[in-house]
Amino acid sequence: MPGKHGRMHAPALLTPEQMYRADALAVAAGISSLTLMENAGRAVAEEILRRFGARRTLVLCGPGNNGGDGFVVARYLRDWGWPVRVALFGDGARLKGDAAVMAKRWGGPFEAVTTSEGCDLIIDALFGAGLSKPLPDQLVKLIGAVKVPVVAIDIPSGIDGATGAARPVAFDADLTVTFFRKKPGHVLMPGRHCCGKVVVADIGIPDRVLDEIAPLLAENSAPVLPAAAPRQHKYQRGHAVVVSGAAHQTGAARLAAMAALRVGAGLVTIASPKEAMAANAAHLTAIMLAEADDALALGRLLADRRKNAICIGPAAGPGSPTRAKVRAALASGAAVVLDADALTSFAEAPDELFSAIAEYPGRACVMTPHEGEFSRLFSDLSASTDSKCEKALKAAQRSGAFLLVKGPDSVATSPAGKAVVNTNAPPSLATAGSGDVLAGLVTGLLAQGMEPLDAAAAAMWLHGEAARKFGDSGLIAEDLPGLVARVISSGIPENPLL
Template sequence: MTVSEIRGHHPILTPKAMGEVDRAAIQSGIDGYRLMLIAGAAISACVLEHYPEATGAIVLCGPGNNGGDGYVAARGLAEAGMPVRLYSSVDPERLKGDAATARDDWQGPIHSLADLDWRDSEIVIDALFGAGLDRPVEGAVAEAMMTVVSSELPVVAADLPSGVSGRTGEVQGVALSAEHTVTFATYKPGHFLVPGADYCGDVHLIDIGIPQREIDAHDQNLWLNTPEIWSDRIPEPKLSGHKYSKGHLGVFSGAFSHTGAARLAAHSALRAGAGLVTVLAPASAIASNAAHLTAIMLRNVSSDEDLDALLQDQRMNGFVLGPGFGVGEKTCGFARTIISTDRALVLDADGLTSFKDNAEDLFSAIADGAAPVILTPHAGEFSRLFPDLAADTELSKVDRARMAADRSGAVVLYKGADTVIAAPDGRAVINVNAPPWLATAGSGDCLAGIIGALLVQHVPAFEAAAIAAYMHGEAGMELGEGLTADDLADGILSPSVLFE
């Protein structure tokens, strides 16, 4: 989906919560049919704007208010001079309330969905189910949807493409793939969570007149990750500042042949504004790291004793542990030692996998410690730390991230095309500015370094993870397709420059 133009503070509501908002708005005295008229007009306007050459519109209407939106859109297109054929998935006489009013205001014939046909150069309006569907599509409706899929006609969806769960983004058996989705009042998780995000095309958020107070009253602490969420937390350079006031980050390196990941993280951290960055390497990796480092410092940390000595320097106030470091008890021990201090920790890659058989030990250490901890799992690493959450198909990715944050006591940055960042207090954001070409080796190491840089600059953990994910995506967008992690580390801008 295209999100490059999305700006502002955008709460995301589940379909259930959005239904409560609708009911509350109507109970407050707002005319429900007026809301439907605005929604349907927005759908027809989208069609006329983006498909002026279409020879006609096929409007597919379902049994609820989503279908009512379709009737209103059909009337608007017909009044604009576009030929319209309207198909209903149910007996039109079964419609109730505002949907029935919309049906009565439609002056054209209503065909059965079983009689669906199509012609080249037509446009399809999908008003079958919208965001509320949370069960598999079956029978004649599924067959009609497959007919639309095989036609390859462009689709404009009302609220959400039919067959995509608005709560989880999962496809319910079969789904229509839209070029444009017109949604109302707030975004829903299914617009951004994969695979649903791939079915939405360009998402247009329309204000249909629901008061903001009703949306705020049903806020679910879930937002789109945009600068408006955390702009007041962006670290600003001060004239009186010096390198230590901008934080000192330590990045642990793996052995001789596993040093590149740490250097990517370290370089990214320096670019992201950390005042000093030191690669902490075992004796075997000192020479290989020294050959590649200039502005980044280097120190031998091979043993528990070396780490204890390092921690005597209070100026080193944050660490990245995991990229290329190796899986094992040494990693676990280093993590527990750091967590027991007041130093911030980004636990990534091997740092996460090392706890796959004793995750509760990690969570207990976090609970007993005072320092902020950020866990950055991709799907595989998440399933190692939280196997029960990963296996529960009823949960959305947002649900999983929130439950993982609550269980672990850490901020969880659950990576992917639909990265979700969740805090133990229930706050969560979905990050959507990352281009697909960020899926390249070393990209996650760069992200870990950015997070570490923000933590040592005293950005709170949740905001540090959210800002870093956004910075990571912006760098990827700026560099373009074909980037490597080396390019990415060089292309990161400090947040004070990026968001000036």
């Protein structure tokens, strides 16, 4: 069973509702809501000043607190000598609360929101992260006509802060300034793309409010990895097994196996059908090879309890032989990573897979589907309007497995309700075999004793960082395992095994 080595320390993400709670807790602690708004507006104005010279600026204010922040920004920029106009979406006479106070402090005129012409910079203070319904047609048309840089307050208007979805379009911001903590909409697509650079400003909310909120979502960060102890031998670093496909489908398993070895597993064996032994042997050196023609043979191989993590799925071939091997893997007691064909093989009978997972609850199981594979097992969740995090969380709870749902905004989730969103993966990772490497990384980390959610999160981060280290173009999957080793050796903090 996995140990407790290599835990993650990822920064929390707050839903819009949790952010409202953080504001309320700060006010209850004696911080005026007007002070929070003043601090927010000044923080945005200072970030603008750092990046832009004085220019004709249009501040678009909405009728709520996001608009109140915009009035503060307009006041500071005007006082610093900038030419500023304010346009209000709504009736100024109906402004309430802190937004009305800040509109009065602005003291200048405001026009109706009609056009983005006649300015060189737009400050988007229309709606913020609480948007939960489509934008009015008037704003959709305005957004489509914008041709100047945009700075968004909190989140670009049009993006749902809870899901990252566009409703139906959003400003394409150059800079987004948010407060205290990011929201899911800052890290989930397409919201992450629309935000541009995101700055999280401190506006005076004390960190201790997180203790009461207890957020379960986080943004991925550099992991703390298991490290080899001075007297440790290779079996104490874990022995990973990767199941190979047929003779003409062996490359994917070798990619996963090399990734498991490069990420630190002490030994890696490819379990190969007899017909593929020669093809695999011709390519392997440090990776071992064992014949496992069927589920019974795979079960015998895994009877050696030193083999403590297994990956099955990359080019394994969909169908009943793979289903049988999955059941043998799940029954072995080893940590199991289910990828690709291991998932597709259960598309017609997902409950059969979930029941097999449930039979051994003490054994870690991580599923690593891309969105198509996810939809085959969880068609109802895939079709829902929930966020990617919510879909993955519900799938983890239903299946009893940890999930790593791949994509430009990969999400790792646990059956206990925790989720981690990865944000460092470049577009170059959209290449054949990349997912096989990712599955191998998870397997190698599980073999070393990492907890499954931590292993999935660490694998996502290493995968993304390896691709970033390579550069913008020309990356192929074969490059990734070696790049992962370079990332690890370049200074990832280590946590020695006890």
